[in-house]
Amino acid sequence: MDKLKAMASFVRIVETGSLTAAAQRQDVSLTAVVRGLSALEQALGARLLNRTTRRIALTEEGREYFERCRRVLADVEEAEAALADRPLAPAGRLTVTAPVMFGRLHVAPVINGFLAAHERMRVELLLLDRVIDLLEEGVDLAIRIAPLADSSLVAVPLGRTAWVLSASPGYLARHGTPTHPDDLSRHRAVRSTGRGSGNEWPLVRGAERAQVAVPECFSSNQVDAALEACVAGLGIGRFLAYQVRALEAEGRLVRVLADWQPPPVDVNLVHAQSRLLSPRIRAFMDWAVPRLRERLG
Incomplete structure (x- = not known):
């Protein structure tokens, strides 16, 4: 088993929220994704996902392994970029969530500008007036207009609103x-x-x-x-x-x-803890944070 490839496939499953979507993203068969996940779980001796016909959900072991996989894959991306002696252009899919009206008024225009400047990126914006579990629902970044109770999240202050x-x-x-x-x-x-x-x-x-x-x-x-x-x-x-x-x-x-x-209430951009952020997340944050701060100002 190619462990790095299996880790990347597992991350895709979590990020897309389904085995079928992960197979399409990797341009492989659904059977190959299922077999790869089973082999990975067998090698680890732990179940990573609870799967039903409608949805998948991370187990506690899966949550911890998912974060470690993302760190390892980010290390690999940065190592490859350093060896190539060039900055790694952000590419891939990003999922962002925000409250409905704030997302429509402020986040969507910022995303539009980001996509115009980064043609290899794709962004899904989820507008929800509820707080979600980022890992559970495969979300990379969230705008939170509320007190932050989850200490496992890293918060980047954007400002305050009255x-x-x-x-x-x-x-x-x-x-x-x-x-x-x-x-x-x-x-x-x-x-x-x-x-x-x-x-x-x-x-x-x-x-x-x-x-x-x-x-x-x-x-x-x-x-x-x-x-x-x-x-x-x-x-x-x-x-x-x-x-x-x-x-x-x-x-x-x-x-x-x-x-x-x-x-007033604080407005933050939050993401799960990680020693190294992937280039796609870092690129979006570098673009979005100053622009959202300006809008709140």
Whole structure:
């Protein structure tokens, strides 16, 4: 068994999420991929993947081996590039995930520019308003707009984004404009049920702190729907600043209690720990990080 070839095939299986896709990526038969994986597991004396007819999932042993394989393969790529006395042009497939609206507004344009500059690269952008396991779902990089609880991830800070309270001019004309957090209890809340949008809104003004419960009239798991409800005058919404910027510029939403700012949230680009990143991941980070920081700024 060619151990290096088997390791590369195993990495392709995890990255693509299926044996069939890995076979297509390597231009070999599905039977060859299955036999190679079985031989690798037998040689290691450990099961690397749990396989069903619908999906595959890494075992605990598989997670550790996957990371080690990626490091070894990155070492090989860099060694070959050094011997050739030339920089290794990034090539291959990259999977990036981001929150839906942030990804659409900011990440997608950055990826488009990256692909125009790196014609041998391919990128899949997954827009998801949930936190996923990068290794479990074969994702290389993720934009996280949330506290980072997983210490196994390496985070590259991109900036911060503010929470803001917004309402339509029509709603405020009918129900009045709050001047203090206590006034919010007499209003109605429009909620997006994603991360950081609980039943109580934390507000800060200097050393003052407030935690306000606002009666709910509408909620949605999609921020676009919550924004439309807010524009329609159903209530006051709590959104991230980039989500309402265009609507504010059009005059369809206005800030409420602007001097009471909810605590901002960090924005990070994260990836799994690795001593050496592959050229394709490093190239994307070198391209994307300064551009995303500029957009957040």
